[in-house]
Amino acid sequence: MGSAFLCVREVKLVSSGPLGPVYESLKTGVTLPNLVDLPDLLSEVSTGFDQTTDAPVYETEPREQLSAGSEFDADIVVIGSGPAGYVGAIRAAQLGARVIVVEKGDVGGVCLNVGCIPTKALLACVSVVDQVRTAKSFGVEVKTFDLNLGAMMAHKERVVKQLTSGVEMLFRKNKIQLIRGKARIVDPHTVAVDTETGTQKLTARFILTCTGSRPARLPVPGLEFGDRVWSSTEALSFSCIPQKILAIGAGAIGLEAGYTFARLGSDVLVVEMMSQILPASDAETARTLQNALERAGMRFKLNSIVVRAEDVGSRKKVWIKSEEGEETDEFDVVLVAVGRTPALADIGLDEVGVKHDGRKILVNEHMQTNIPSIYAAGDCIGEPMLAHVAWTESKVAVEHAFGLNSRMSYKAVPACVYTTPECASVGLTEEKARERYRDVRIGRYSFSHNGKALAIGESEGFIKFVTDGKYGQILGVHMVGPHVTDLIAQATLAIRNELTIDEVIETIHPHPTLSEVAQEAAMDARGRAIHK
Numbered sequence: 072m073g074s075a076f077l078c079v080r081e082v083k084l085v086s087s088g089p090l091g092p093v094y095e096s097l098k099t100g101v102t103l104p105n106l107v108d109l110p111d112l113l114s115e116v117s118t119g120f121d122q123t124t125d126a127p128v129y130e131t132e133p134r135e136q137l138s139a140g141s142e143f144d145a146d147i148v149v150i151g152s153g154p155a156g157y158v159g160a161i162r163a164a165q166l167g168a169r170v171i172v173v174e175k176g177d178v179g180g181v182c183l184n185v186g187c188i189p190t191k192a193l194l195a196c197v198s199v200v201d202q203v204r205t206a207k208s209f210g211v212e213v214k215t216f217d218l219n220l221g222a223m224m225a226h227k228e229r230v231v232k233q234l235t236s237g238v239e240m241l242f243r244k245n246k247i248q249l250i251r252g253k254a255r256i257v258d259p260h261t262v263a264v265d266t267e268t269g270t271q272k273l274t275a276r277f278i279l280t281c282t283g284s285r286p287a288r289l290p291v292p293g294l295e296f297g298d299r300v301w302s303s304t305e306a307l308s309f310s311c312i313p314q315k316i317l318a319i320g321a322g323a324i325g326l327e328a329g330y331t332f333a334r335l336g337s338d339v340l341v342v343e344m345m346s347q348i349l350p351a352s353d354a355e356t357a358r359t360l361q362n363a364l365e366r367a368g369m370r371f372k373l374n375s376i377v378v379r380a381e382d383v384g385s386r387k388k389v390w391i392k393s394e395e396g397e398e399t400d401e402f403d404v405v406l407v408a409v410g411r412t413p414a415l416a417d418i419g420l421d422e423v424g425v426k427h428d429g430r431k432i433l434v435n436e437h438m439q440t441n442i443p444s445i446y447a448a449g450d451c452i453g454e455p456m457l458a459h460v461a462w463t464e465s466k467v468a469v470e471h472a473f474g475l476n477s478r479m480s481y482k483a484v485p486a487c488v489y490t491t492p493e494c495a496s497v498g499l500t501e502e503k504a505r506e507r508y509r510d511v512r513i514g515r516y517s518f519s520h521n522g523k524a525l526a527i528g529e530s531e532g533f534i535k536f537v538t539d540g541k542y543g544q545i546l547g548v549h550m551v552g553p554h555v556t557d558l559i560a561q562a563t564l565a566i567r568n569e570l571t572i573d574e575v576i577e578t579i580h581p582h583p584t585l586s587e588v589a590q591e592a593a594m595d596a597r598g599r600a601i602h603k
Contacts, residue, residue, distance in 0.1 A: 145171040147472065148262045148275040150254040150418065153180020154458040155449025156281035157238050159465030163279075164245035166473045171273055172247055173254040173264050179235040180283050181411075181450075182458045185304045188234055190327055192227040193307065194489050197334045201491065205528060218335065220310060227307070256280070256419035259444045263419075277444050277472045280425075280432065281465060282418055284411035284450035289319065293380030299387045300380075300405045303328065313337050313403040317389055319377055321348035323488045325408035326364065330490040333368040340370045340400070342377060342391060349488065353500040353549040355535065360494045360551050363531055367491070380405065413451045436478045438468035446472060455484055483567035487556040492532045495559035498547030498566045501537050510540030514572065514596025516603060518552040522583040529553035534592040536572060543571035543597075554585055561589060572596050 252266035286302035321343035431453030449461035532552025548562035
């Protein structure tokens with residue numbers, strides 16, 4: 072293996088126990104993988120408290136594991152190069168593993184190519200349009216402007232290309248072999264890859280499955296994907312702006328796509344079967360965002376479902392059923408945005424005996440399947456299907472495979488919506504907190520009282536803390552407003568580390584910044600808001 076291992080820069084020194092030998096390694100000059108940046112991802116989902124352990128420790132020496140695996144083509148084969156796949160591959164390489172990544176499509180997976188990144192690139196274009204429209208209030212007179220869809224698409228493609236090329240560069244930097252082809256697990260240590268030149272068999276000590284997901288379909292007559300029925304993928308590449316769009320589903324995908332087209336001039340109706348948009352989110356936050364999106368031009372029909380559709384000339388006639396009855400309308404495009412489905416077909420799960428429930432691969436807290444040498448991470452193991460969750464899962468998987476006691480925790484998972492205003496949340500909603508705790512206190516502060524928000528002309532929304540009244544523990548944080556998808560990281564850190572509301576209050580926040588709203592909201596939970 073040569074000198075593939077990193078030298079230890081710092082360790083948590085203990086006198087006895089599994090980390091004791093680390094001190095001796097420092098004296099003798101033996102190199103071990105770097106322990107400093109490995110989080111203790113102890114799983115604890117249902118309660119507000121986390122029982123932590125010592126820093127991740129080695130169950131066996133990685134050097135011993137990898138040398139024992141020299142009979143294989145690689146120490147680990149990673150199937151898929153999306154957020155879970157490429158991050159897991161790089162983390163494995165950092166631990167000294169010989170890594171092969173198999174990718175049947177474009178490097179970067181859904182997120183970089185037809186998901187997170189191109190969506191945000193188009194939303195950035197829309198943001199510029201909005202700035203032009205409101206420029207007069209800042210003293211900038213814009214008499215007229217044109218929308219150049221070709222240039223917008225070119226901007227999106229440049230961003231995507233830069234990031235996907237960056238992932239390939241990271242593969243080369245970390246000596247990760249990339250094989251293009253369709254992978255299928257043959258046995259616990261073998262992957263067959265169908266390439267342009269034939270089938271290649273790869274053997275590995277471990278296999279990490281990161282096959283991602285695909286757009287979910289609706290079993291509704293007339294809503295088969297095509298020219299007039301789009302998934303989120305088709306909504307990212309268009310040569311003209313549809314006059315009238317129906318978006319089915321008021322989750323993040325439906326709201327972001329709907330907002331994009333509404334601000335570009337489309338008449339957008341969003342149909343949602345539940346009683347609020349973002350059904351799993353905090354109710355007050357959802358209402359506030361819906362009101363803002365309605366002012367931006369979007370229309371909503373809640374507690375409603377689409378029961379059938381048919382072609383009428385160049386449009387789709389759609390039947391929408393609600394509590395008031397059934398109505399019809401015609402649309403140029405129907406966007407089906409009802410989530411995503413894990414991609415499990417034809418990857419050899421049943422042949423090898425990997426357990427799944429038909430919707431997701433079943434794993435334990437280490438991301439390990441029922442077959443010890445096979446791990447899975449990302450969308451293929453189900454909700455929450457988020458890129459930042461996927462890469463955390465994959466790091467846990469490879470660290471555990473190569474001897475670290477890493478566990479996955481879903482206690483503090485931020486969720487974001489990138490409309491204007493933005494929406495972000497982490498932890499328990501107010502409703503869930505009141506179900507679990509007797510004494511719940513709420514702190515809330517509006518961006519309309521914040522100097523930075525007023526200066527940039529984006530003062531809509533608020534930050535809301537949900538706290539335990541007895542101890543001041545932060546149970547959840549919910550935000551609507553400017554740049555809250557960036558601000559939510561502070562709240563995620565607080566919940567992950569079980570900080571109290573008082574620790575947020577006593578932290579000095581810079582002025583003038585949007586982050587001050589979080590501090591004021593925290594103070595409001597104690598009845599101490601200064602500017603309210």
